[in-house]
Amino acid sequence: MKNILFVADPLDHFKIYKDTTFSMMREAQRRGYRIAACLPQDIQWKSGGVVTATVQQITLTGDAKDWYRIDITEAKALKDFDAVLMRKDPPFDAEYIYATHLLEQAEREGAHVVNKPRALRDHPEKLAIMEFPQFVTPTLVTRSAQAVRDFHAEHGDIILKPLDGMGGMGIFRVKQDALNLGSIVETLNKDGAETIMVQRFVPEISQGDKRILIIAGEPAPFVLARIPQGTEVRGNLAAGGKGVAQPLTPRNREIAETVGRALAPRGLLLIGLDVIGDSVTEINVTSPTCFQEITEQTGFDVPAMFIDALEATLRQQGR
Known part of the structure; x- marks a missing residue:
């Protein structure tokens, strides 16, 4: 056994x-x-x-x-x-x-x-997207409040987030009026002590923040679109988003296969890719979720796909 x-x-x-x-x-x-x-x-x-x-x-x-x-x-x-x-x-x-x-x-x-432990350290989930600029909305990683103000002046409608949050925690949207921008930056970067991420707002969030599961470099055939509810800007299930399983689109597959080919060989057997529109917003590697939601809504057995991949790696090592 x-x-x-x-x-x-x-x-x-x-x-x-x-x-x-x-x-x-x-x-x-x-x-x-x-x-x-x-x-x-x-x-x-x-x-x-x-x-x-x-x-x-x-x-x-x-x-x-x-x-x-x-x-x-x-x-x-x-x-x-x-x-x-x-x-x-x-x-x-x-x-x-x-x-x-x-x-x-x-x-x-x-x-x-x-x-793989080294791969976990080398791919912090928000920073990891920067390796794939072709799939990323304009993004800034900084401690500088002035740099954030300059980014807002350039792009107008932005999202600010801490680098170590999960489940939508600490995410703010600031529109053209820049209401509370200074206070939000002070809260997130603690007067320059902590690094934050700033991104141009992607309006396709209204269609959902898609979780694409990549297992052994291969995307699962269904995604979970986490759709914001009411006035909420966050689609995260932990923030009240509604999870709707959808087939993987050709564009989703192109993005996922590109990321999977690059990252799976580094020891990332399981990746949870977050995509809004055509923009990758996070590459989750610590404890990607949504197996059960996709399986229950589509009948595709994601846990079986994962254990199949795990067993394949064990066989390769002679275990």
């Missing part, structure tokens, strides 16, 4: 009706895998030894409320798992980076970690 470890947020915080990590666990268990879970803070490395973690071996029960049973809690070397899936949600802070260093050491000891 193969063993798979999920490094994730606390299990009791999962909303299993929509949680992507849960859907991965369920598909893995269906195929006969033994499931374990731990938090990033459960991982440790003692000098002279290997990287270990205190993990909970669990069984999924099929019950909507008490959805898992803990079979045993034990300390185990990460290299002894067939795969280690890093599924901790942002923020992408110093503790997250330290966790990737420990996971990278576990790789050197023989662990198979997905996504």
Whole structure:
């Protein structure tokens, strides 16, 4: 029986009706895998030894409320798992980076970690888009309040966001009137102490912020368009957006295949590409979501596509 470890947020915080990590666990268990879970803070490395973690071996029960049973809690070397899936949600802070260093050491000891720890560090989710300027709306990354004002004067209608947010957190729109621009910049960049991202507003957000899932370099055939509701500018599901599954368009496929060809070989087995209109707005690599929403609305089994890809990589390594 193969063993798979999920490094994730606390299990009791999962909303299993929509949680992507849960859907991965369920598909893995269906195929006969033994499931374990731990938090990033459960991982440790003692000098002279290997990287270990205190993990909970669990069984999924099929019950909507008490959805898992803990079979045993034990300390185990990460290299002894067939795969280690890093599924901790942002923020992408110093503790997250330290966790990737420990996971990278576990790789050197023989662990198979997905996504690859170095690739996680090298592709912060908002900054990663800058590698693909042909697909990006005019974008500025800066600490300078004056540079933001100059960008607004050039483009008129802009979006401002922190680099470490998730779920639409901390996103602001400033229109031509520049109302509250100074206050927003001060709030986000903390008087020049923190870097922010500024982008020209993409009006196609009214048709949705599309999540395209790229697995082993190949886009899934359906996307989830997250459509803002009411007066909200954000399409994120966490901000109240409505998720509507749609077929992958030829243009979406072109964008996704270009990004996938570049990034998958770097160790990014799973990528969540966010596209508004023809513009890539984020490249999510830490814990991309939307598996269950796409599967439930279309019948296409995204968790199966992902576990198929994971198993292919394990076979390549002789596991």
